[in-house]
Amino acid sequence: MAIAEAPNSIHRGHGVVRPILMKGNEAMAEAAIQAGCDAYFGYPITPQAELLEWMARRMPELGRVFVQAESELAAINMALGAAATGARVLVSSSSPGISLMAEGMSYLAGSELPIVLINVVRGGPGLGSIGPSQSDYFQATKGHGHGDYRVPVLAPSSIAESVELVADAFEMAERYRTPVMILADGVMGQAMEAVVPVYRMPVRQPAGWELTGAADRAPRVIRSLHLRPEDLETHNRHLQAKFTAIAEREMRWAGECLEDAEIVIVAYGTAARVARTAIERARDGGLRAGLFRPISLWPFPSSWLSSSAPDLRAIVVVEMSAGQMIEDVRLAVEGRTPVFFHGRTGGMVPTPGEVVDALRRAWALTTPKRRPSVLDEIAPDDEPDPLSLIELGAWAAARRCPTRRMAGVTRWRS
Amino acid sequence: MAIVTPDPRRIIYRRPDLLTNTSTHYCPGCGHGIIHRLVAELLDDMHLGPRTIGVASVGCSVFVYDYLAVDFVEAPHGRAPAVATGVRRVRPDAFVFTYQGDGDLAAIGTAEIVHAAARGERICVIFVNNGIYGMTGGQMAPTTLLGQRTTSSPAGREASTAGYPIPITEMLALLPGVSYAARGSIADPQWVGRTKAMLRRAFEVQLAGGGLSIVEILSTCPVGWGMTPIESMEHLARDVVRTYPLGVLVDRPKDARTVAGQA
Numbered sequence: 001m002a003i004a005e006a007p008n009s010i011h012r013g014h015g016v017v018r019p020i021l022m023k024g025n026e027a028m029a030e031a032a033i034q035a036g037c038d039a040y041f042g043y044p045i046t047p048q049a050e051l052l053e054w055m056a057r058r059m060p061e062l063g064r065v066f067v068q069a070e071s072e073l074a075a076i077n078m079a080l081g082a083a084a085t086g087a088r089v090l091v092s093s094s095s096p097g098i099s100l101m102a103e104g105m106s107y108l109a110g111s112e113l114p115i116v117l118i119n120v121v122r123g124g125p126g127l128g129s130i131g132p133s134q135s136d137y138f139q140a141t142k143g144h145g146h147g148d149y150r151v152p153v154l155a156p157s158s159i160a161e162s163v164e165l166v167a168d169a170f171e172m173a174e175r176y177r178t179p180v181m182i183l184a185d186g187v188m189g190q191a192m193e194a195v196v197p198v199y200r201m202p203v204r205q206p207a208g209w210e211l212t213g214a215a216d217r218a219p220r221v222i223r224s225l226h227l228r229p230e231d232l233e234t235h236n237r238h239l240q241a242k243f244t245a246i247a248e249r250e251m252r253w254a255g256e257c258l259e260d261a262e263i264v265i266v267a268y269g270t271a272a273r274v275a276r277t278a279i280e281r282a283r284d285g286g287l288r289a290g291l292f293r294p295i296s297l298w299p300f301p302s303s304w305l306s307s308s309a310p311d312l313r314a315i316v317v318v319e320m321s322a323g324q325m326i327e328d329v330r331l332a333v334e335g336r337t338p339v340f341f342h343g344r345t346g347g348m349v350p351t352p353g354e355v356v357d358a359l360r361r362a363w364a365l366t367t368p369k370r371r372p373s374v375l376d377e378i379a380p381d382d383e384p385d386p387l388s389l390i391e392l393g394a395w396a397a398a399r400r401c402p403t404r405r406m407a408g409v410t411r412w413r414s
Numbered sequence: 415m416a417i418v419t420p421d422p423r424r425i426i427y428r429r430p431d432l433l434t435n436t437s438t439h440y441c442p443g444c445g446h447g448i449i450h451r452l453v454a455e456l457l458d459d460m461h462l463g464p465r466t467i468g469v470a471s472v473g474c475s476v477f478v479y480d481y482l483a484v485d486f487v488e489a490p491h492g493r494a495p496a497v498a499t500g501v502r503r504v505r506p507d508a509f510v511f512t513y514q515g516d517g518d519l520a521a522i523g524t525a526e527i528v529h530a531a532a533r534g535e536r537i538c539v540i541f542v543n544n545g546i547y548g549m550t551g552g553q554m555a556p557t558t559l560l561g562q563r564t565t566s567s568p569a570g571r572e573a574s575t576a577g578y579p580i581p582i583t584e585m586l587a588l589l590p591g592v593s594y595a596a597r598g599s600i601a602d603p604q605w606v607g608r609t610k611a612m613l614r615r616a617f618e619v620q621l622a623g624g625g626l627s628i629v630e631i632l633s634t635c636p637v638g639w640g641m642t643p644i645e646s647m648e649h650l651a652r653d654v655v656r657t658y659p660l661g662v663l664v665d666r667p668k669d670a671r672t673v674a675g676q677a
Contacts, residue, residue: 039504065503069496070529077493077526081500084487085467085508089500107490211485211501213508215464221479223470223488 034199076104086210106145110224114173120189131347132186261290278355302332443643445633492523495530534591534625552638593624
């Protein structure tokens, strides 16, 4: 008797790899193991504890290194030591723990050491809550510790995507000799979703800088201290050239229903999942909304937003924060289109209904941009008075247009 | 009876191979130069150079990597034992040591040293205690003697407000993960020799698969102490040792109950 194949199965070799249900934290941990992670250092904190627990069981099984450190401070510095020898290293924590790791991130960036750091973000500030949040966007993208440096930040919006991004993060870390952060909000850590357990292990490149003991070669020193200002400026110029190269090559984003969109939601992670539902409802109600979903938060994928902004009627930024990414959106848009915001904080997740309201509000407070489009069958003078919101529902019902399926993901990668 | 004349060409004192041929940035009378030399001599003698990964810490001795010709990674302030843990765990065959001052190890880095010791990490800790923050200009450290004047205890250290000196090596000696703990000094040639023997023992303990080994070395900071180099050596030999008694505290390479890195 033939067994019905699960919808997302992947044919591989002679067999079929079927999706399995995995918790986000565990899926990311296993993805790191399959990507060839040699050592993991961590400290328990909700909502990422399952990641540490998965590593505690799996790493010794494979003869690899697992250490539960006495603090996040120690964990990141153990990672620094292991990475200095050329090992592939993973560290994970959640917001308050990431603050403690900020010191280490600065030293890792200054010493040019590759590690992958997963932040399963919870509500803040302070001890905050253990609910999912995106309130660490500033911390992740604008620098954690002191000094002039940048760290690539990748934000998954599904557990399957987080599995892919973990492998990508190791590859990027080693290619550019830099720490890379995965910014996964609490939902991405705690939710369970179908994952096709097909993993990727980035090829190991000989590093040539790693500490192995100075046998038959000159001693190597891995450092971030350059006391002479001239030397430190030279080092900083080198780092900045690297950050420029990363910014040019590593912008990543996904778009949905952007082709005919008059209002675009910009959202990442779990907020993008909510936005997707809201966009379906808005389209049912006649409002042509689309989704622009940044995957790399630094470098922020500003090019599409920048070039499309003049054609858009409005942009609505949806975040699980009081408004952090919106600053990068505004920088990309440069005032050429109105930017609205809807956010929830403290571990609250916006509802699709709230986001639809935000779209309607943005629509009501703006006027259409004229752009030639075969899809643009509604003349602007058909529109109601933007201030009479009462008319809006009836008008939208008359303008009902079919929902476009959320296929058409245009993911750009260098 | 034939009289044996010593060969005048026999070298009895020379620069160790692993000590770089450069002048140091240390102040006259500072103990780091002596201690660097001891470490270089031992790494030479024990043929450890090609497998050594050192961890430099923050303080005057951060530049130890300019003077010892082995691989080095620089740790943030106080974190050297955590960095050394990372190195040790992924490089089981390496010889790993940290070189830390008292401001680094006994203040900001207490959590890292205590837990590396508790885990019995197979690393050597060279802990240079001169009772002061030398690099930043001579402020009070947790190891500063009672009554000692520093730039941040201008009237002398008062126990009522600044507490007491920390006998950190004695504290660590309580932990079963510590296989060797000793306190030496560079106050006179005799103690320089004994301290070298302590370092040798600490290195051997690591090579034999023991847990953490620590040698605290009492040292000088003539500039920070406001003394001449000779006065500072006399002060070290006469006064400092009353707060920090010299000797071996623990030597139990086989008794250590937790030995990390030993599968």
